[in-house]
Amino acid sequence: MKKFIISIILTIFTLINFSLVSAQEIIMTGSGASYEDAERDALRNAVEKAVGLMVDSQTLVQNSQLVNDEIYTQSKGYITNYTVLERKNNGTSYKLTINADVDTKPDSKLMNELTRLGIINKQLRDPKIAVIIPEYHFSARIPDPAGETAVIKKLTEAGFSHVTDVSNIRYQLNKLSALTSNDFRSLADSLNVDILIIGEAFSQGVGDVGKFIGNGRKNVGILSCKARLEAKIFIVKSGQIIAANGTYGTAADLTEFIAAKKALNDAGEKMGDYIVEKLIDYGSSSNQNLEVTVIASDINKITKICNIIKNISGVNSANITNYSNGRANITVKYSGTPQNLYNQLNKTVDFNVVLKGISYNTLSIGAY
Numbered sequence: 001m002k003k004f005i006i007s008i009i010l011t012i013f014t015l016i017n018f019s020l021v022s023a024q025e026i027i028m029t030g031s032g033a034s035y036e037d038a039e040r041d042a043l044r045n046a047v048e049k050a051v052g053l054m055v056d057s058q059t060l061v062q063n064s065q066l067v068n069d070e071i072y073t074q075s076k077g078y079i080t081n082y083t084v085l086e087r088k089n090n091g092t093s094y095k096l097t098i099n100a101d102v103d104t105k106p107d108s109k110l111m112n113e114l115t116r117l118g119i120i121n122k123q124l125r126d127p128k129i130a131v132i133i134p135e136y137h138f139s140a141r142i143p144d145p146a147g148e149t150a151v152i153k154k155l156t157e158a159g160f161s162h163v164t165d166v167s168n169i170r171y172q173l174n175k176l177s178a179l180t181s182n183d184f185r186s187l188a189d190s191l192n193v194d195i196l197i198i199g200e201a202f203s204q205g206v207g208d209v210g211k212f213i214g215n216g217r218k219n220v221g222i223l224s225c226k227a228r229l230e231a232k233i234f235i236v237k238s239g240q241i242i243a244a245n246g247t248y249g250t251a252a253d254l255t256e257f258i259a260a261k262k263a264l265n266d267a268g269e270k271m272g273d274y275i276v277e278k279l280i281d282y283g284s285s286s287n288q289n290l291e292v293t294v295i296a297s298d299i300n301k302i303t304k305i306c307n308i309i310k311n312i313s314g315v316n317s318a319n320i321t322n323y324s325n326g327r328a329n330i331t332v333k334y335s336g337t338p339q340n341l342y343n344q345l346n347k348t349v350d351f352n353v354v355l356k357g358i359s360y361n362t363l364s365i366g367a368y
Contacts, residue, residue, distance in 0.1 A: 024101070024102045024104050024362065025099065026046045026102055027097065027099050028045040028046040028100065029042060029045070029096065029097045030042025030043070030095070030097075030098070031093055031095045033093065033094070035087065035094050035096060037094070038093075038094040039098070040075075040076075041096075042096050042098045043075045043079055044072050046075070046079065046082070046098065047078050047079065049102075050078075050102035050110070051110075053331070054114070054120060054289050055114070055120055063117070070117055071110070078103055079100050079101060082099060082101065083098065083099045084097070085099055104362075127160070127195045128164060128192065128193040128195070129155060129162060129164065129194070129197060130164040130197065131148055131151050131155070131163065132148070132166050132196070132197070132198045133145055133148035133198070133199045134201070135148070135202065135229075135264055136201070136202050137204070137225075137260045142260070145201060145264070147201040147227070147229045147264040147265065147267055147271070148170075148201070148268065149268065150267075150268025151231070151271050151272040153269075154268075155272065155275065158276045158336070158337065158343065159336065159337030159341075159342075160340075161339075164192075166191065179198070184196055184198065185239060188234065193236065194235070195236065196234040196236065198231065198234065199229065199231030199271075201229040201230070201264050202229075203225050203263050204225065204226060204260075205224070205225050205260070206225060206226055208223060212224075221254065222252050222253065223255065223259050225250070225251055225262070225263040227248065227249040227250070227260065227264040227266065227267045228246055228248050229267035229271050230245070230246040231245065235282070242282050243274075243278040245271065247267045247270040247274065248267055248270075249262075249265065249266025249268070249269075250263050251263040251265075279336075280314035280335055280336045281335075290341065290363060291331060292318075292331075292362075292363045292364075293327065293363070294327070294328045294366075294367055295366045295367070296326060296366065296367035299323065299328075301351060301367045302320065304349070305353070306318050306330050308348050312341060313344075314334055314336045314340075315332060315341075316335075318331070318333075319331055338358050338362065338363040339358060342355055345365075349367075352368045353365050353367050354368070
């Protein structure tokens with residue numbers, strides 16, 4: 001019974017934590033001829049602030065009338081909870097300050113409306129992706145392809161969280177190199193994905209490594225293999241193949257099969273890096289805002305983090321917009337995922353950074 005109660009408490013705590021992370025907490029003030037009018041104005045201002053954190057100013061200016069008519073007039077529907085912090089009445093007008101939780105989860109009503117109106121593109125930042133790269137060793141198909149797995153690993157490490165499992169159909173497809181754009185679209189539609197990464201990988205044994213080292217060309221019992229992996233990136237929405245490439249890998253092991261797997265993995269890792277870079281470059285025109293919160297007692301570390309972010313691939317701009325009591329806000333125009341931004345930042349800084357929170361368009365880190 002005690003364990004059951006503890007389990008319930010932990011579940012409730014988890015749900016509370018999830019709801020807090022999934023909403024943006026915004027403090028705003030509204031004014032009007034009555035407290036009711038001031039409240040409506042404050043709610044609108046809170047939603048307007050949340051939208052401004054996700055969408056660049058140029059896009060908002062270009063779509064100001066659309067956003068006003070379709071979003072801001074329905075502001076209360078996008079707020080999960082709010083608390084009145086202060087009321088003021090100077091005799092002729094009323095002012096009201098609220099602390100509002102604006103729901104900005106990827107599947108929230110606000111995000112769905114912004115996507116429907118074409119103001120943001122959720123799929124561009126974290127699309128649904130299918131990777132299909134069957135592999136062969138001496139023309140024989142290999143189960144559980146190492147190259148494909150390596151590509152998927154690179155995508156997930158970069159923060160792409162919606163990679164579809166295709167293990168049940170991988171070897172049902174024949175002559176992948178002969179597929180047309182219409183074939184790609186049909187396949188992507190059947191998998192319900194936004195991006196299709198498709199290709200083939202091949203490996204072949206090249207013999208004992210003793211043949212290639214200066215030991216009198218004697219066998220040493222270690223076998224080597226070479227591999228090549230080819231892949232294309234197909235964007236379903238536009239019907240375009242935005243990139244194609246081939247990468248090579250080499251490896252050695254006591255058995256030829258393991259050497260082949262290692263070589264294919266090597267080629268897959270190189271292809272994965274290439275694909276991540278191309279997807280980020282493809283999305284760079286989206287200019288969607290990412291709000292980075294940095295908690296650090298040293299302003300020099302915050303400045304350094306901002307400068308490093310500016311040099312990360314896919315970042316168009318990064319500016320410190322607020323700093324108070326060891327907490328800074330950096331507004332970043334970035335086409336990739338918040339997770340990938342953190343990964344790239346963590347690789348570069350020469351001090352400790354800790355991930356504290358993450359969502360579709362927010363990233364919170366501590367610097368020590």
